[in-house]
Amino acid sequence: MKTIRVNSYDVVIDSGIMDKCGEMIKNVTKAQRFAVIADDNVAPLYMDRVTASLANEGLSGESFVFVHGEKSKCSETLQFIYSFLAAKHFTRTDCIIALGGGVTGDMAGYAAATYLRGIDLIQIPTSLLAQVDSSVGGKTAIDLPEGKNLVGAFKRPDLVLIDTDTLKTLPEHFFIDGMGEVVKYGMIKSAPLFDKLCGYDIESIKDVIDDIIYECVSIKRDVVEADEHEKGERALLNFGHTLGHSIEQYYHYTLSHGRAVAKGMELVTGIAEEHGLCEKGLGAKLAACLDRYRLRIDIEPSLSQLGGAVLNDKKRQGDDIGIVVCSEVGKSSVVKMPVETFLSYLG
Amino acid sequence: MKTIRVNSYDVVIDSGIMDKCGEMIKNVTKAQRFAVIADDNVAPLYMDRVTASLANEGLSGESFVFVHGEKSKCSETLQFIYSFLAAKHFTRTDCIIALGGGVTGDMAGYAAATYLRGIDLIQIPTSLLAQVDSSVGGKTAIDLPEGKNLVGAFKRPDLVLIDTDTLKTLPEHFFIDGMGEVVKYGMIKSAPLFDKLCGYDIESIKDVIDDIIYECVSIKRDVVEADEHEKGERALLNFGHTLGHSIEQYYHYTLSHGRAVAKGMELVTGIAEEHGLCEKGLGAKLAACLDRYRLRIDIEPSLSQLGGAVLNDKKRQGDDIGIVVCSEVGKSSVVKMPVETFLSYLG
Numbered sequence: 001m002k003t004i005r006v007n008s009y010d011v012v013i014d015s016g017i018m019d020k021c022g023e024m025i026k027n028v029t030k031a032q033r034f035a036v037i038a039d040d041n042v043a044p045l046y047m048d049r050v051t052a053s054l055a056n057e058g059l060s061g062e063s064f065v066f067v068h069g070e071k072s073k074c075s076e077t078l079q080f081i082y083s084f085l086a087a088k089h090f091t092r093t094d095c096i097i098a099l100g101g102g103v104t105g106d107m108a109g110y111a112a113a114t115y116l117r118g119i120d121l122i123q124i125p126t127s128l129l130a131q132v133d134s135s136v137g138g139k140t141a142i143d144l145p146e147g148k149n150l151v152g153a154f155k156r157p158d159l160v161l162i163d164t165d166t167l168k169t170l171p172e173h174f175f176i177d178g179m180g181e182v183v184k185y186g187m188i189k190s191a192p193l194f195d196k197l198c199g200y201d202i203e204s205i206k207d208v209i210d211d212i213i214y215e216c217v218s219i220k221r222d223v224v225e226a227d228e229h230e231k232g233e234r235a236l237l238n239f240g241h242t243l244g245h246s247i248e249q250y251y252h253y254t255l256s257h258g259r260a261v262a263k264g265m266e267l268v269t270g271i272a273e274e275h276g277l278c279e280k281g282l283g284a285k286l287a288a289c290l291d292r293y294r295l296r297i298d299i300e301p302s303l304s305q306l307g308g309a310v311l312n313d314k315k316r317q318g319d320d321i322g323i324v325v326c327s328e329v330g331k332s333s334v335v336k337m338p339v340e341t342f343l344s345y346l347g
Numbered sequence: 348m349k350t351i352r353v354n355s356y357d358v359v360i361d362s363g364i365m366d367k368c369g370e371m372i373k374n375v376t377k378a379q380r381f382a383v384i385a386d387d388n389v390a391p392l393y394m395d396r397v398t399a400s401l402a403n404e405g406l407s408g409e410s411f412v413f414v415h416g417e418k419s420k421c422s423e424t425l426q427f428i429y430s431f432l433a434a435k436h437f438t439r440t441d442c443i444i445a446l447g448g449g450v451t452g453d454m455a456g457y458a459a460a461t462y463l464r465g466i467d468l469i470q471i472p473t474s475l476l477a478q479v480d481s482s483v484g485g486k487t488a489i490d491l492p493e494g495k496n497l498v499g500a501f502k503r504p505d506l507v508l509i510d511t512d513t514l515k516t517l518p519e520h521f522f523i524d525g526m527g528e529v530v531k532y533g534m535i536k537s538a539p540l541f542d543k544l545c546g547y548d549i550e551s552i553k554d555v556i557d558d559i560i561y562e563c564v565s566i567k568r569d570v571v572e573a574d575e576h577e578k579g580e581r582a583l584l585n586f587g588h589t590l591g592h593s594i595e596q597y598y599h600y601t602l603s604h605g606r607a608v609a610k611g612m613e614l615v616t617g618i619a620e621e622h623g624l625c626e627k628g629l630g631a632k633l634a635a636c637l638d639r640y641r642l643r644i645d646i647e648p649s650l651s652q653l654g655g656a657v658l659n660d661k662k663r664q665g666d667d668i669g670i671v672v673c674s675e676v677g678k679s680s681v682v683k684m685p686v687e688t689f690l691s692y693l694g
Contacts, residue, residue: 032665075426086493093664114461117488117499117577141464146433152464153500230464317440318379 002214006221007228011136011160013213018046018163021124022053028159029120031095034061035085037108038099039068042126045169050099050124061097062088070253073103073143075151081111095120095158101127101174102134102257106149109140113155123157126166128178128209129258132185132216133237135160137224147309148245148253154229162217164210173256176202179293180240180258184265185216187286188236189223191330194289201292236332239324240265246309250301262295267303271345272325277335279328303346310342349561353568354575358483358507360560365393365510368471369400375506376467378442381408382432384455386415389447389473392516397446397471408444409435417600420450420490422498428458442467442505448474448521449481449604453496456487460502470504473513475525475556476605479532479563480584482507484571494656495592495600501576509564511557520603523549526640527587527605531612532563534633535583536570538677541636548639583679586671587612593656597648609642614650618692619672624682626675650693657689 001014012024025034036050043065051061064084066072085096096119098108105123112121125135141152167175179202186194193215197205205212220237227233244264248255269286272278290296310321321342322334348361359371372381383397390412398408411431413419432443443466445455452470459468472482488499514522526549533541540562544552552559567584574580591611595602616633619625637643657668668689669681 075422079422082491082498083493086491086497089658089663091663091665114498114500116497117486117501139464144429144433146430150433150463151429151461153461154464311436316436316438318438 002210004214004217004221006136006160006217006224007138007156009156009158009160011162011217011221013162013164013210013217015165015210016163017161018049018124018165019053021050021122021161022055022057022059024161025054025095025097025122025159026057026059029095029122031093031120032059033090033094034059034097034122035064035088035090035094036061036097036099037064037066037081037104037111039072039101039104040065041068042100042104046099046124046126046166050097068103070103070143070248070257073107073141075142075144078107078111078142081108082115085111085115090115090119092116092119095122097122097124098135099124099126101125101130105130105135106139106141106152109155109157110142110152113140113153118155121155121157123160125160125162127170127174128167128213129174129181131162131164131213132178133181133220135162136217136220137234138228148248162213164213167206167209175206176294177256177258179205180262180295182212182216183286183289183293183295184237184239184261185219186289187265187326187329188239188324188332189219189330190215193219194329198289198292202294205293232334235322235334236324239326239332240268242310242321242323243267243306246306247299247301249309250299250306255297259295259297262290263297263299266290266296268323269326275345277325277327282326282328285329307343307346310339349557351561351564351568353483353507353564353571354485354503356503356505356507358509358564358568360509360511360557360564362512362557363510364508365396365471365512366400368397368469368508369402369404369406371508372401372442372444372469372506373404373406376442376469378440378467379406380437380441381406381444381469382411382435382437382441383408383444383446384411384413384428384451384458385446386419386448386451387412388415389451393446393471393473393513397444415450417450417490417595417604420454420488422489422491425454425458425489428455429462432458432462437462437466439463439466442469444469444471445482446471446473447477448472449477452477452482453486453488453499456502456504457489457499460487460500465502468502468504470507472507472509474517474521475514475560476521476528478509478511478560479525480528480567482509483564483567485575495595509560511560514553514556522553523641524603524605526552527609527642529559529563530633530636530640530642531584531586531608532566533636534612534673534676535586535671535679536566536677537562540566541676545636545639549641552640579681582669582681583671586673586679587615589657589668589670590614590653593653594646594648596656597646597653602644602646606642606644609637610644610646613637613643615670616673622692624672624674629673629675632676654690654693657686
C-alpha cells in the first residue's frame with residue numbers, strides 16, 4: 001500500500017482496498033451516513049462492495065445512481081443529487097462518496113462542496129483518468145451548455161482511495177483515455193516518466209501501472225501544494241486542455257477527454273514548434289509516445305474552427321490567454337499572449 | 348463615511364456613495380468588466396447610477412435583471428446568470444456586482460463563488476436586511492424546493508458598499524423586515540443596542556439608522572471573524588432562524604424573512620422560558636421591543652406543524668440539532684439537543 005499526503009488528506013493506492021474502504025473512511029470523517037454516488041456502469045460493479053464495507057463498520061450508505069457520460073455532468077443531474085440529499089435529510093455531518101470516473105468525481109465533488117455550503121467528501125476513483133488526475137487536487141465542476149467545467153468549486157476531499165484492481169474491469173478505451181493524462185505529466189514535469197512511457201505500450205504498461213499512478217499523483221501533489229487555487233503553477237496541468245476542450249465541445253463530448261487532450265497536446269506543440277517556443281523535434285517525440293498508447297487520432301475540425309470555443313476558456317484573462325507550452329520534455333511554462341495572437345496562430 | 352474591516356475586505360457605510368462606487372470598486376479589484384445583477388424593483392432605481400459610475404472610471408458594466416422575490420433565488424435563475432456570463436465571455440478576471448437586497452446578494456454572490464470556480468464580487472446592499480446582515484460575512488446560497496439556502500458557498504466579497512440613502516426609497520415593509528435582524532443583534536450580543544432600540548420606534552429609528560447599521564455590522568464582524576465557516580460562534584446569528592425558516596416555508600416565502608425570524612425569536616424564547624433555559628420575563632421584553640417595529644404577527648401553523656421542516660434544517664447534525672437560545676438580553680448560546688427533544692418541545 002502506497003500513501004501520498006496532499007495538503008490535508010491522504011491518497012492511498014493499493015489493489016483490493018475497495019473492500020476495506022469502510023474502515024479507512026471511518027478514520028477520516030465523523031460522518032455516520034454516506035451518499036454513495038455512481039453512474040450506471042460503475043454501480044453494478046462496485047456499489048454493493050462499498051456499502052457492504054461501510055455496513056461492516058456500522059455506517060449507513062445510500063446509493064444514488066445516474067446515467068453514465070459527460071452529458072450527465074450538468075445542472076439537471078446536480079439538482080437530482082441535491083433533491084436526493086434533502087429528501088433523505090442529509091446534514092452537515094454526513095458525507096458524500098464519489099465512486100467512479102472523472103464525471104462522477106467532478107459532479108459528486110461539486111455537490112459535496114455546495115450542499116449545505118459543504119459536507120465531507122471521499123473520492124474512490126475507478127478510472128485511470130480519475131486516479132491519476134481528477135480525484136486529486138480538489139477541483140470540482142459541472143458543465144454548462146456553453147462549455148465544460150464552467151461552474152465549480154475547490155473542495156478538498158477527506159480521503160482518496162485508489163483501488164488499482166478497478167483497472168482490470170475498465171474498458172480498453174477508458175484505459176487509453178487515462179494514458180493521455182499520464183503522458184501529459186511526463187511532458188510537463190518529468191522526463192524520466194516520459195522516457196519510461198516510451199519503453200512500454202498500451203499492454204505492457206499495465207504490469208507497472210501502480211508505480212505509474214504513484215508517480216503521476218506525486219507530480220500532481222507537488223503542483224497542487226504549490227498552487228492549490230490555480231493562480232500560477234497549477235495551470236501547467238492544463239497542457240493540451242485549451243484546444244482539448246474545444247475538440248471535446250466540437251464533438252459534443254462524444255470523443256474521450258484523454259484523446260481530446262492528447263490531440264490538444266499535439267496541436268499546441270505543433271504551434272509551439274512553428275513559432276520557436278520549443279525545441280525542434282518535440283512534436284515528433286510526443287507523437288511517438290502517444291502512438292504507443294493509441295492516442296493519436298484524426299479530427300474533423302481545422303485549427304481555426306477550434307478558435308471560437310477558446311473565447312470561453314477559463315484560462316482566458318480579459319483580453320489575454322495563458323497557453324501551456326513545453327519547451328522540451330519535462331519542462332513547461334504558461335505563455336501569456338493576447339487572445340488575438342493565439343487565434344492568429346490557429347490560422 | 349464609516350468603514351469596518353471584516354477579514355480581508357471593507358464594509359463602507361455612507362449616504363450617497365452609490366454615485367462614487369466606480370472609484371471605490373476600482374481600488375479593490377483589477378477587473379475591467381462587471382456584471383451588475385439586480386431585481387426588477389431595484390434595477391430601475393439604481394442600475395444606471397452604478398453603470399454610470401463604473402463608466403466614469405473607464406469600466407464596463409453589463410446589467411442582468413431578474414424578477415424580484417425569494418422564488419427567484421433558485422436553480423433556474425442561477426442558470427440564467429451562468430448563461431449570461433458565459434455568453435458575454437466573462438472571465439476569471441472579471442467581477443460580479445450584487446445590487447439589491449438579500450435575495451440578490453445571496454444568489455449573485457453564489458454565482459460569483461462558483462462561475463469559473465470563483466470570480467470577484469462586490470456587494471451593494473440596498474435593503475436594511477442586506478445592509479445589516481446578509482451582505483456581510485460571505486454566506487451565499489440559493490434555495491431548493493426542499494428548503495431555504497440548502498445549496499451555497501462561503502464567498503468573501505471584495506467590498507461591501509452600504510449607501511444608506513437607499514433606505515429612503517425602501518418600501519416600509521422591507522424596512523420593518525430589516526429591523527427583525529437588528530433586534531436579533533441586540534438580543535444575541537448587545538444589551539446596549541437592545542436598550543437603544545427600546546427607546547425608538549419604526550419612524551424615529553430612521554434618524555439614527557446609520558449608527559444602528561454600524562453597530563450591527565460591527566457585531567457581525569466580531570462573530571464572523573471568530574468563526575467564518577460556522578463551526579461554532581457564528582451559529583448565534585441563527586437566533587430565531589430555525590423556526591423562522593419553517594414559518595417561511597409554511598407560507599411558501601410569501602411572509603417576509605424579518606417577520607418570520609421575529610416570530611421565530613418569540614417562539615423559541617417562549618420555549619426557552621417554559622423549559623428554564625432563560626430568565627423569566629425575557630419573552631415579554633422581546634415582545635415589547637418587536638412591537639415598536641411592527642414585528643409581532645399572528646401565524647396560522649401551530650408549533651407542532653413547524654416541526655417537519657426542522658428535519659431539513661442546516662443546523663441539524665445527525666440526530667442532534669443546535670438551537671440558539673438567549674439566556675438574557677445580549678447573551679446567547681447554542682443549546683445542542685436531540686431532534687426528538689426539540690420536536691417534543693414543539694408539542
